[in-house]
Amino acid sequence: MAVAGAMNLILQRHPIHSALSLIVVMVALAGLYLLLDAEFVAAVQIIVYAGAIMVLFVFVIMLLNAGAEERTDFSRMAHYAGIPLAAILLVVLAYRVARASAAMVAQPTAEQATRELSMLLFRSYMFPFELTSILILIAILGALVLAKGDG
Amino acid sequence: MDSHDRRRSRRLGGVTKVVPISYYVTLSAVLFGLGIAGVLFKRNIITIFMSIELMLNAVNLAFVAFGRSLGQLQGQVFVFFVIVVAAAEAAVGLAIVIVVARSRQSLNVERVNLLKL
Numbered sequence: 001m002a003v004a005g006a007m008n009l010i011l012q013r014h015p016i017h018s019a020l021s022l023i024v025v026m027v028a029l030a031g032l033y034l035l036l037d038a039e040f041v042a043a044v045q046i047i048v049y050a051g052a053i054m055v056l057f058v059f060v061i062m063l064l065n066a067g068a069e070e071r072t073d074f075s076r077m078a079h080y081a082g083i084p085l086a087a088i089l090l091v092v093l094a095y096r097v098a099r100a101s102a103a104m105v106a107q108p109t110a111e112q113a114t115r116e117l118s119m120l121l122f123r124s125y126m127f128p129f130e131l132t133s134i135l136i137l138i139a140i141l142g143a144l145v146l147a148k149g150d151g
Numbered sequence: 152m153d154s155h156d157r158r159r160s161r162r163l164g165g166v167t168k169v170v171p172i173s174y175y176v177t178l179s180a181v182l183f184g185l186g187i188a189g190v191l192f193k194r195n196i197i198t199i200f201m202s203i204e205l206m207l208n209a210v211n212l213a214f215v216a217f218g219r220s221l222g223q224l225q226g227q228v229f230v231f232f233v234i235v236v237a238a239a240e241a242a243v244g245l246a247i248v249i250v251v252a253r254s255r256q257s258l259n260v261e262r263v264n265l266l267k268l
Contacts, residue, residue, distance in 0.1 A: 018197075022205065025182070029211070041215055041230050044231065060245045064248070089187065093183075097173055120224050128232060136239050146250055
């Protein structure tokens with residue numbers, strides 16, 4: 001389902017259709033996180049990605065009144081370099097995964113994983129956490145300045 | 152065997168063993184490849200941004216899957232940070248998109264080949 005949504009994302013020519021299929025991908029990934037016993041990440045995925053970020057995308061698409069993608073002559077660079085590069089990347093990744101998959105067995109996670117996660121986040125990773133809040137603040141200011149700049 | 156152990160053993164023999172970690176990693180690789188294809192082939196700047204978000208999601212899935220396979224929670228902490236950075240990037244990036252679209256009257260990246268008009 002996630003793969004179908006992602007295929008749809010790059011096959012659609014209208015940006016709003018791509019955005020909607022990206023939401024499908026994100027909800028499917030949240031389900032996979034639940035299967036992986038990562039409840040907190042699943043909730044954050046739904047709230048932040050499918051909620052906030054996608055609302056931002058849809059809002060910008062509608063604000064800019066984006067129509068269907070105009071068909072230009074296909075960039076030669078992308079045509080000759082892109083397809084082989086993507087194919088090589090996929091083959092290498094598939095090879096590594098296929099070779100390494102024997103060693104990978106799902107370990108049982110701790111009970112009350114979210115509680116453990118919060119302990120880890122607010123004790124061991126306190127400084128990076130504060131750093132990300134400063135990053136968010138700078139991003140808000142930057143977005144404001146950019147969008148207001150010559151408007 | 153107390154209830155804790157029983158729950159753990161049931162979880163080991165239950166749903167989670169049916170789906171091996173390598174499936175998740177493969178799905179992550181496929182999603183990442185599709186994201187790269189989107190970045191390379193799409194001409195709409197918003198769709199390119201969405202492809203980047205798709206790649207970030209693929210990496211998140213790999214983080215959670217590997218963290219699960221190693222029995223550690225650090226992967227989820229890192230996913231949290233990646234999501235935060237992705238949110239910041241989306242905010243700044245879409246602001247840039249708005250400014251560029253205002254000045255160029257176009258969302259096509261092939262029309263945006265000058266830093267300054």
